Amino acid sequence: MIKVRGAVTVNTDRCKGCNLCVVACPTGTLALQRSEVNDRGYHFAYMANPENCTGCCSCAWVCPDACIEVYRVKTEA
Amino acid sequence: MNLCDTMELEEIIREENKVYAVPELLDQSVHMHYCPGCSHGVVHKLISEVIAELGITDHTVGVSPVGCAVFAYNYIDVDWVEAAHGRAPAVATALNRLWPENVVFTYQGDGDMSAIGTAESIHAANRGENIVMVFVNNAIYGMTGGQMAPTTLIGQKTATTPYGRRVDLNGHPLEITNLMPLLDGTCYVTRQSVHTPAAARKTKACLKKAFENAIAKRGTSVVEVVATCNSGWKMSPEKANEWMAEHMFKVYPLGDLKDTTKEQ
Amino acid sequence: MKGNEAIAHAVIRYGADGYFGYPITPQSEVLETLEELMPWETTGMVVLQAESEVAAINMVYGGAASGKAVMTSSSSPGISLKQEGISYIAASELPALILNVSRGGPGLGTIQPSQADYFQATKGGGHGDYHLIVLAPSTVQEMVDFVGLGFDLAFKHRTPAMILADGVVGQMMEKVVLPEQKPRRTDEEVRKQCPWACNGRIGGRKRNIISSLELESSRMEVINERLQARYAEIERTETRWEEIGTKDADYLIVAFGSIARIATKAKELAAEKGIKVGIVRPITLWPFPTEAVAKAAEGKKGILVVELNAGQMIQDVRLAVHDKMPVEHFGRLGGIIPSPEEVLNALENKIVNPKSEA
Structure with missing residues (x-):
């Protein structure tokens, strides 16, 4: 069985905390950082549940600030 | 438990595993000035990707409008001319006629395209200038503080229609993109959106087709992107997307309005 | 030859790259003559009848922003319409040539000759602190000569120049000596002469941006001071009488x-x-x-x-x-x-x- 795992990196400096990636994520991987803000005062996005990520890129496609890059690996179980 | 489950993030986040990269044509040295959740950023990204993928970076010239996207030249790494309000298609006409081998696109808002620049937009399209007109329609004037646009919906509250747009006072929403297919100079007219991953993917494909038309000198391509202005609409970005899907798509339905490349 | 016709010949012979205009009396012969001469078949010059004076001047703005030698012509009411674009061209430090075969105003006025656009031509016309180099021909020969002079000064100082003629010189028939045909600059020559121009990042050069917008006051002041220094230099070196x-x-x-x-x-x-x-x-x-x-x-x-x-x-x-x-x-x-x-x-x-x- 092929298993897919993904991960995203968020350029927290550019992120404006618009939450659109969180909404777009089908696996509940992402959330906004509640306790931290970036230099410009935004609650930036982060992988709250990294184990859920499949690397589908949905978050990156809708990110207006080009903060997200996506990685994906396929492994045979 | 298999190998994959136990994989550390460091093992996944490696260059060889990257499946979505920030477009290299998008200047990362500056922050985009747009409000959080603004659709402009997504459209910028898609245009950057299309230009890079078509290999036309060194002979593409953009024309930025007056409006929120006036600073597009700070973000997409091609030559840019900033036009007076509404005049982008006239500027683009000369840029392309004098350098026919160059690919020229305009980036226009609803004020630029459907109010002050209606004449320039219609006439450039009617002449069949070999340009791409990207029209970002968010039904409001964002930069000046949320006043009514020609594309503002009936009943929609703006700074200049505080009780909602009324037909008797303000006329009807101007569906300018619907006029474009009637002009023989247009080869491709489409209306898309970028509110979901699927919509953004679709819009990218449409932009690519439009730029290919410009390269092949097929005439004018118009790509309308129905977009949000969550600040102007006074909603969260998420709610703005929902409101757009519910209300704007009724007046501005998505899909191709004309595609002569299909007919051929 | 009529002044307006002579202008058309002179523009082609100068090796200009483009003309963008809209008919208005008493200067329509400029566009008519250009269309008749079909320079796109010979020198490759672009001639386009725009949908309005506003569009025409913005085509000039676009063409000038790409480094090409471009011009427009009109008469008083049409020149009023072009003022916003002229201000943009001046602010963006672009070379261009504008011909005003002026007529009587105000308003729609008359199609008869007038010099009532002196203030508009010399004191700004559009918004902001800027000047045009304004050349006033008194003969058809000067109409012809000032095309070359106007373009040369515009490119030398990167600022728009205007020929302020009137209906008399525009419509008058006189003997003229036309200049020899100059070749249009090649695209390579344009790129070399105008490294600031927007015509594609050939060779992977840094992107060029032509814009007159600057929201940071201190930087806007520097831009204005640069313009003023240029105007002072033009006053020192280009005054003619x-x-x-x-x-x-x-x-x-x-x-x-x-x-x-x-x-x-x-x-x-x-x-x-x-x-x-x-x-x-x-x-x-x-x-x-x-x-x-x-x-x-x-x-x-x-x-x-x-x-x-x-x-x-x-x-x-x-x-x-x-x-x-x-x-x-x-x-x-x-x-x-x-x-x-x-x-x-x-x-x-x-x-x-x-x-x-x-």
Whole structure:
């Protein structure tokens, strides 16, 4: 069985905390950082549940600030 | 438990595993000035990707409008001319006629395209200038503080229609993109959106087709992107997307309005 | 050849890259002649009838932003429409040539000749602190010559130039010597001459941006100071005028464009009556030949400023000579061109033997 795992990196400096990636994520991987803000005062996005990520890129496609890059690996179980 | 489950993030986040990269044509040295959740950023990204993928970076010239996207030249790494309000298609006409081998696109808002620049937009399209007109329609004037646009919906509250747009006072929403297919100079007219991953993917494909038309000198391509202005609409970005899907798509339905490349 | 037709020939022969215009009397022959000559078949020059004056000037803005030699022409009401674009071209430091075959105003006015656009041409016209280099031809030959001069000055100083003609020189037929055909610059030459231009990042160069927007006040001030320094340099180096018999004269007539020819005739009539008149004809209306007028005025008993308007250039003449002597205006309005006799009468009544205030 092929298993897919993904991960995203968020350029927290550019992120404006618009939450659109969180909404777009089908696996509940992402959330906004509640306790931290970036230099410009935004609650930036982060992988709250990294184990859920499949690397589908949905978050990156809708990110207006080009903060997200996506990685994906396929492994045979 | 298999190998994959136990994989550390460091093992996944490696260059060889990257499946979505920030477009290299998008200047990362500056922050985009747009409000959080603004659709402009997504459209910028898609245009950057299309230009890079078509290999036309060194002979593409953009024309930025007056409006929120006036600073597009700070973000997409091609030559840019900033036009007076509404005049982008006239500027683009000369840029392309004098350098026919160059690919020229305009980036226009609803004020630029459907109010002050209606004449320039219609006439450039009617002449069949070999340009791409990207029209970002968010039904409001964002930069000046949320006043009514020609594309503002009936009943929609703006700074200049505080009780909602009324037909008797303000006329009807101007569906300018619907006029474009009637002009023989247009080869491709489409209306898309970028509110979901699927919509953004679709819009990218449409932009690519439009730029290919410009390269092949097929005439004018118009790509309308129905977009949000969550600040102007006074909603969260998420709610703005929902409101757009519910209300704007009724007046501005998505899909191709004309595609002569299909007919051929 | 008609002035307007001569302009069309001159533009092609200069090796210009583009003309963008919209018909308006009394200058439509420029576009008509260009369309007839079909320069796109010979030199490759682009000629386009735009949907409006506004579109035409913005096409000029786009063409100039790409480094090409482009021009537009119109007449007074159309030039008013172009003012926003002209301000953008000046602010963006772009070379371009604008021809105004001016007619009488205000409003739709008349299609007859007038010089009532002097203020508009020399004092801004559009918004902001900027100037155009303004050339005023008085003959069809000068119409032709100023095309080359206008383009050369525009490119030298990266600023728009205007030929402020009037319906007289536009419609008048005169013998002209056209310049030799110059080749249009190649794209490579354009790129080399205008490294700032937006025509594609060939060779992976840094992107060029042509914009007149700057929201940071201190940077906007620097841009304005740069423009002002350029204007000061143009004032120092590009002021042009013509003098006829100013040395031995007792009186001066200052006049520009077509009316300077009538003033010259009036000077001859005056000489027959024993009145010694010299003529100063400003050729650049901006920069105005202030020093030349001041110098020519030294020791004179009075100055008559003759214009086809209600008194515009007279302000610059008065600034040049201060209150050292009487400076009076004579002009006809509504498209009427005065005869040399009328000009002489005005000189006699207003300057030589002014009626004392009763």
